[in-house]
Amino acid sequence: MSEPRYSVGIDLGTTHCVLSYVDLETSDRDEVARHDFGIPQLTAPGAVEMRLALPSFLYIAHPDELTPGDRSLPWDPEPRFVVGELARNLGAGTPIRLVSSAKSWLCHPAVDRRASVLPVEAPEEIERLSPLLATTRYLVHLRDAWNHRFPQSPLAEQAVTLTVPASFDPAARELTAEAAAAAGLHGLILLEEPQAALYSWILASAGAWRKQVDVGDMILVVDLGGGTADLSLIAVTERDGSLELTRVAVGDHILLGGDNMDLALAHVVRSKLAAEGKPLDSWQLQALTHGCRAAKETLLTDPDAESVPVVVPSRGSRLIGGTLRTELTREEVVNTLIEGFFPLVESSARPAVRARTALTKLGLPYAQDAAVTRHLAAFLARQLGAAADLPGFETAEGASFLHPSAVLFNGGVFKAGSLAERTLQALNAWLEAEKAPVARLLAGADLDLAVARGAAYYGYVRRGQGVRIRGGTAKSYYVGIESAMPAVPGMEPPIEAMCIAPFGMEEGTEAELPAQEVGLVVGEPVRFRFFGSSVRREDRVGMVLEQWAQGELEELEEIEADLPAQDRSPGEVVPVRLQAVVTEVGTLRLDAVSRSGDERWKAELNVRGGG
Amino acid sequence: MSDQELSFFSRLMLAFAAFWRAVTDPDFAAGVDHLLRGEPSAPRAEPAPPAPGPPPLRETNTDSALQLLGLFQQEGRLVDFLKEDVGAYSDADIGGAARVVHEGCRKTLIEHLHIVPVRSEDEGIRITLEEGFDASETRLTGNVVGKPPFSGTLMHRGWRVSGVNLPKLAEGHEVRVLAPAEVEL
Numbered sequence: 001m002s003e004p005r006y007s008v009g010i011d012l013g014t015t016h017c018v019l020s021y022v023d024l025e026t027s028d029r030d031e032v033a034r035h036d037f038g039i040p041q042l043t044a045p046g047a048v049e050m051r052l053a054l055p056s057f058l059y060i061a062h063p064d065e066l067t068p069g070d071r072s073l074p075w076d077p078e079p080r081f082v083v084g085e086l087a088r089n090l091g092a093g094t095p096i097r098l099v100s101s102a103k104s105w106l107c108h109p110a111v112d113r114r115a116s117v118l119p120v121e122a123p124e125e126i127e128r129l130s131p132l133l134a135t136t137r138y139l140v141h142l143r144d145a146w147n148h149r150f151p152q153s154p155l156a157e158q159a160v161t162l163t164v165p166a167s168f169d170p171a172a173r174e175l176t177a178e179a180a181a182a183a184g185l186h187g188l189i190l191l192e193e194p195q196a197a198l199y200s201w202i203l204a205s206a207g208a209w210r211k212q213v214d215v216g217d218m219i220l221v222v223d224l225g226g227g228t229a230d231l232s233l234i235a236v237t238e239r240d241g242s243l244e245l246t247r248v249a250v251g252d253h254i255l256l257g258g259d260n261m262d263l264a265l266a267h268v269v270r271s272k273l274a275a276e277g278k279p280l281d282s283w284q285l286q287a288l289t290h291g292c293r294a295a296k297e298t299l300l301t302d303p304d305a306e307s308v309p310v311v312v313p314s315r316g317s318r319l320i321g322g323t324l325r326t327e328l329t330r331e332e333v334v335n336t337l338i339e340g341f342f343p344l345v346e347s348s349a350r351p352a353v354r355a356r357t358a359l360t361k362l363g364l365p366y367a368q369d370a371a372v373t374r375h376l377a378a379f380l381a382r383q384l385g386a387a388a389d390l391p392g393f394e395t396a397e398g399a400s401f402l403h404p405s406a407v408l409f410n411g412g413v414f415k416a417g418s419l420a421e422r423t424l425q426a427l428n429a430w431l432e433a434e435k436a437p438v439a440r441l442l443a444g445a446d447l448d449l450a451v452a453r454g455a456a457y458y459g460y461v462r463r464g465q466g467v468r469i470r471g472g473t474a475k476s477y478y479v480g481i482e483s484a485m486p487a488v489p490g491m492e493p494p495i496e497a498m499c500i501a502p503f504g505m506e507e508g509t510e511a512e513l514p515a516q517e518v519g520l521v522v523g524e525p526v527r528f529r530f531f532g533s534s535v536r537r538e539d540r541v542g543m544v545l546e547q548w549a550q551g552e553l554e555e556l557e558e559i560e561a562d563l564p565a566q567d568r569s570p571g572e573v574v575p576v577r578l579q580a581v582v583t584e585v586g587t588l589r590l591d592a593v594s595r596s597g598d599e600r601w602k603a604e605l606n607v608r609g610g611g
Numbered sequence: 612m613s614d615q616e617l618s619f620f621s622r623l624m625l626a627f628a629a630f631w632r633a634v635t636d637p638d639f640a641a642g643v644d645h646l647l648r649g650e651p652s653a654p655r656a657e658p659a660p661p662a663p664g665p666p667p668l669r670e671t672n673t674d675s676a677l678q679l680l681g682l683f684q685q686e687g688r689l690v691d692f693l694k695e696d697v698g699a700y701s702d703a704d705i706g707g708a709a710r711v712v713h714e715g716c717r718k719t720l721i722e723h724l725h726i727v728p729v730r731s732e733d734e735g736i737r738i739t740l741e742e743g744f745d746a747s748e749t750r751l752t753g754n755v756v757g758k759p760p761f762s763g764t765l766m767h768r769g770w771r772v773s774g775v776n777l778p779k780l781a782e783g784h785e786v787r788v789l790a791p792a793e794v795e796l
Contacts, residue, residue, distance in 0.1 A: 040779075043778055044681075044682075044685060044778070045784075045791075046780055046781040046784035046785075047678075047778035047779070047780055047781075047784070048778055048779045048780075048781075049778040049779070069781035069782060069783050069784055070781065070784070072781045072782075074779070093793070093795075294714075309707075309710060311707050311708075311710045311711050313688060313708075313711045315793070317691045317694070317790075318691070318695065319688050319691040319692050319695060319708045319711065319712075320692070320695050320697065320700050320704050320705055320707075320708040321695075321700065321704065323704075323707045323708045323711060324707075325703075325706075325707035325710070
C-alpha cells in the first residue's frame with residue numbers, strides 16, 4: 001500500500017456521522033491542514049446535497065414508494081437503501097421502515113448483533129438488517145462519497161481513524177472494526193470519542209494548549225451526544241520535561257443524550273396541547289420535537305427570553321387553519337431539562353436503578369435515571385483512586401470522589417450553554433464541599449464536529465507530530481472459572497475470576513500467558529464467562545479472584561472458543577491458556593494457546609446475545 | 612430598378628407619384644431630399660434598415676425556479692400558505708402559520724442562496740454615485756436630472772445573490788411536483 005495522502009477521521013455517531021481530514025502532505029508540526037468533508041446525500045427524493053453531517057438513519061423503501069431516479073446518488077444510480085437526511089425524513093412518516101440508533105444496538109448485549117433485527121417494529125414483509133450491516137452501510141456511504149470526490153486517493157488507502165464511545169466494550173469495538181472491514185476499510189484505527197474531543201481542542205488551540213493546562217491537571221471530558229453520555233478522565237503528566245496526557249478512566253455506557261431531552265420537552269408541550277383539547281398524532285409529535293429543540297436552544301442561550309413560540313404545522317395543505325401554536329416557557333425548560341437532567345445533587349448521589357419488569361419489550365437499554373449529574377457523581381466516586389499511581393496525583397485526604405481540575409464539554413447538547421454551566425456548577429459545589437479548588441472550563445472546541453476533527457488530527461499525531469494521549473485499555477479483563485468443589489444439587493458451583501488482561505494495555509501489545517490452563521473440548525464450542533473491571537487497576541495476569549465487591553466486576557459477553565477437530569479426535573479435552581492481545585486497530589483479541597505454545601486459535605467474543 | 616431611360620409620360624407619372632408620396636411618407640421624402648441635394652444615393656429604405664426592435668429575450672430555465680419553489684414548500688410550506696385565503700382567519704392564526712413559513716423559508720434561503728446587500732451603507736443616509744455606476748444594481752428615483760456624480764438618500768440597500776447552491780437533481784426528476792400528495796396507509 002502506498003503512503004497515505006490524508007488522515008481521515010470518522011465520527012460514527014448514534015444520530016450523525018461526520019468526516020474530517022488532514023492533508024498530510026501540506027501539514028507540518030502545528031500547521032495542520034484540516035478540512036471538514038461535505039457529505040453528498042439525498043435530502044429529498046431525487047435531490048442530492050452536501051451536508052457536513054450524515055444523519056445515521058437508514059430507510060428501507062417499499063418498491064412502489066420511490067421512482068428509481070429518486071434514490072440515485074452521484075456514484076450509485078440505484079442504491080438498495082436510502083441513507084442520511086432523506087432516510088430520516090421518510091422515516092418520520094413511516095417509522096416501521098426506518099433503522100435508527102444502530103450504534104446503540106451494536107453494543108446491546110441482549111441481542112445478536114449479526115442477526116437481522118432492525119427495524120424492531122417492522123412487520124414480516126419488510127427486509128430487516130443487522131446492527132452490524134446498518135453500521136456497514138453508513139461507512140459504505142462515507143467511503144463512496146470520499147472516493148467520488150478523491151478518486152486518486154481512495155479511502156481504503158488513507159490513514160483512517162474511526163471513533164467509538166470510550167465506554168464501548170470489547171465486543172462492540174470488535175463489531176465496529178468488523179463493519180469497517182466489511183466496508184473495505186481494513187487498516188483503520190479506533191479512537192475513543194472523548195479523547196478525540198480533547199485532540200480537537202488541542203488542535204484548535206494551535207499550540208496554546210500547553211499554556212492552558214499544566215502538570216497535575218485532571219481533565220474531565222463530558223461528551224453528551226444525541227444518544228449517549230460518555231465520560232473520561234485524562235491526566236496531564238510530564239515526561240522528559242514535556243507535557244503528556246494519560247487517559248486514566250472511562251465511564252459506563254449510558255444511553256442518555258440530547259434526543260431524550262428534546263423528546264422530554266415535546267411530551268411536556270404535547271400534554272399542554274392535549275389539555276387544550278388538541279391531541280397530536282405521531283407525525284405531529286416528530287414536528288413538535290424538532291420545534292422544541294430549536295426553542296430549547298433559544299431559551300437556554302438568551303437569558304432575556306421568557307417563552308418561545310412553538311408551532312406544529314398541519315399535515316394537510318391547509319396551513320393556516322390547521323397549524324397548532326403553543327409556547328415553551330423558560331419555567332418548563334428549567335423544570336424539565338435543568339432539574340430533570342442536570343439536578344444539583346450531592347456528590348454522594350447515585351443513579352436510581354429500577355427493577356426491570358419481567359416482560360420488557362425488545363428495545364434499547366436506555367438509562368433508567370435521566371440525571372446526568374448523578375451519573376457523573378457515581379463515575380467520579382468510583383474512580384477516586386484512578387490516578388493514585390501517577391506522580392503528583394495522590395488522592396486528597398478525605399476526598400470521596402476524584403477531583404477534576406478542568407472540564408471539556410463536547411456534544412450537541414452543550415450548544416445550550418447553560419447546560420454546560422449547570423454541570424460545572426454541580427461539579428464545583430462538590431469540589432467546594434471538599435475544600436478543593438474549583439474546576440475550570442476548557443473552551444474552544446466545536447461541539448458537533450470536534451470528534452471527527454480530533455480523529456483526523458490523531459491520525460496525523462500518530463505519525464509522530466504532536467502530543468499523544470496515552471492510556472491503553474480502560475479495564476482489566478477476567479475469565480470465569482468454575483472452582484473445583486463437590487457438586488451440590490440445586491446450587492451452581494461458585495465462580496472464580498482469573499485476570500487475563502491487566503489495566504492499561506497499549507495497542508499492539510500482548511498480555512503474558514497466565515499459568516493456569518483451561519480445557520477446550522475438540523469439535524464443540526466451549527464458552528467462558530467474561531468479566532471486565534474499570535476499578536481493579538493492580539491485578540496482574542494469572543491472578544485469581546475468589547470474591548469481589550459489588551460492582552467491581554461487570555459481566556461482559558461470553559467468550560466462545562471452537563477448536564477445529566483437525567488431527568484430534570472429537571470430544572478430546574485439550575489444555576490451553578488464554579492470552580489477551582490488544583490489536584493495532586484497538587480491539588481486544590483472545591487467543592487460546594496450546595500447552596506447547598505452537599498452536600493458537602482465536603477465541604471469539606460471543607455477540608449473539610441472549611444474556 | 613432598371614437603368615434604361617424613362618419616357619416623358621412615364622416621368623410625368625413618376626413626378627405625380629413622387630409628389631404624393633413625398634407628402635404622405637416622411638421616409639420617402641427624406642430619400643428625395645438626399646437625391647435633390649445630389650448626395651450619393653442615400654441609404655435606401657431597402658433592405659429596410661434593421662429597425663431597432665426589441666432584443667431577443669432569454670428563455671429562463673424553469674427547472675431551477677420550480678426546484679426552488681419546491682424547496683420553499685418542502686421546508687416552509689410557502690405554496691400552502693399563499694394558496695390559502697387569509698381573509699377568513701384571525702391574525703393570531705395567520706401569525707402561527709407565518710412562523711412556520713418564515714422559519715422554513717429562511718432556512719432554505721440561507722442554505723441555498725447566499726444573499727448580500729448591494730450597498731453596505733445604512734438606509735437613510737446620503738450617498739454619492741460616481742460616474743459610471745452600475746444602473747442594474749442601483750435605481751435612481753425622484754428628481755432624476757443632470758449628470759453624475761449624483762447625490763441622494765439610500766432608501767433600500769438592495770439585495771444581490773453572490774452564490775447559488777441548489778441540490779443536484781436526478782435525471783428525469785419531476786420538478787413540477789412541488790409537493791407530492793401524501794396518502795397514509
